Amino acid sequence: MKLTILVDNHTLIDEYYLGEPGVSYYIEDGENRVLFDTGYxxxxxxxxxxxxxxxxxxxxxxxxHGHNDHTNGLRFLQENIDLSGVMLCAHPHCFLPKYDGEEFIGAPYNSAEIERITRYTPTSGVRHLSERLIFLGEIPRENDFEACPTIGRTIVDGCVAADTLRDDSALVYQNGEGIFIMTGCSHSGICNIVDYAQKVCGEERILGVLGGFHLLEDSPQLDGTIAHLKANRIDAVYPCHCVSLLAKTKMMAALPVQEVGVGMVIEIDP
Incomplete structure (x- = not known):
């Protein structure tokens, strides 16, 4: 697998790309060309x-998940590229309306619209995109230290409700050496994601974890996350997007944290 970071909050020294608060990874897996999130x-x-x-x-x-810093790039992608043959995988709640106060923070299309634009397959369960690449679907939230708070509100079956981000999911690449986990924002909790990825794949060894972990402040949740990731002896940790400098600094004292920025390439043996 070859992964290229196309959108992130940060760029790297002497790599002249553009940054923005969002996420997009381009993944080459055999004959598959997969775009994980689309930025803003x-x-x-x-x-x-x-x-x-x-x-x-x-x-x-x-x-x-459906937040606009991960999905709004779809609009620009669709305006420039024919996506009618592209398979789109997301949780059924991904294209529900999402609001923070009066501000719309959801995807640029609803389910009916995205079905006309792409080959959309909503799935809340585990789905294999290839022999080695796995979409985790809805993540069980089982530990006692990840808060997983609601963010704004959504509309489900015509009713306004607090948005619990049930659509938050992740990708996993599995080879003979272990698993590599890719997340967007980890609203379901990065440790919950790690635990579920291990369960789904039947594999304890973790080659790396890349993505936004939604860790901003010094808190018991940050301490619990560091302890959990350390206990799993992860080879490399790539915190980015929605991880603050404070959180990264504290993580670096205990974990093999790596720098992340646009244009960076990560390669994992098949």
Whole structure:
């Protein structure tokens, strides 16, 4: 597997890409070309061109959840590329309306619209995109230290409700050496995601964890997360997007934390 970071909050020294508060990873897995999240704007397209990546070759789009910093790039992608043959994998709640106060923070399309644009398959369960690449679906929330708070509100079956982000999910790549976990924001809790990935894959060894962990403040949740990840002896931890400098600094004291930025490439043996 070859993963290229196309959208993140940060860029790297002497790598002249654009950054924005969002996430998008381009994944090459055999013949599959998978885009995990789409960022917020046309930055995705600009960075892909600079990296020499042809998004016209996409076979799959996977969305971690429905917030606009992960889905709004779909609009710019659709305006420039024919997505009618691209399989789109996301939780059924991903395309529900989402609001923070009066501000709309959801995806640019609803389910009916995205079904016309792509080959959309809503799934709340585990789905294999290939022999080695797995979409986890809805994540069980079982530990006692990850808060998993509601964010704004959504509309389910015509009723307004607090948004528990049931649509928050992750991708896993599995080879003979272990698993590599990719997240968007980890609203369901990065440790819950790790535990579920191990259960689904029947594999305890973790080669790496990449993504936003939604850790911003010094808190019991941050301490619990560090302890949990340390106990799992993860080879490499790549916190990005919605992880504060404070949280990264504290994690670095206990974990093999790696820098993340747009244009960075991670390769995992098949």
């Amino acid at each position: 704007s046309e930055v995705l397209l600009s960075n892909a061109r600079r990296a020499g990546i042809h998004l016209e070759d996409l076979t799959h789009i996977v969305l971690s």
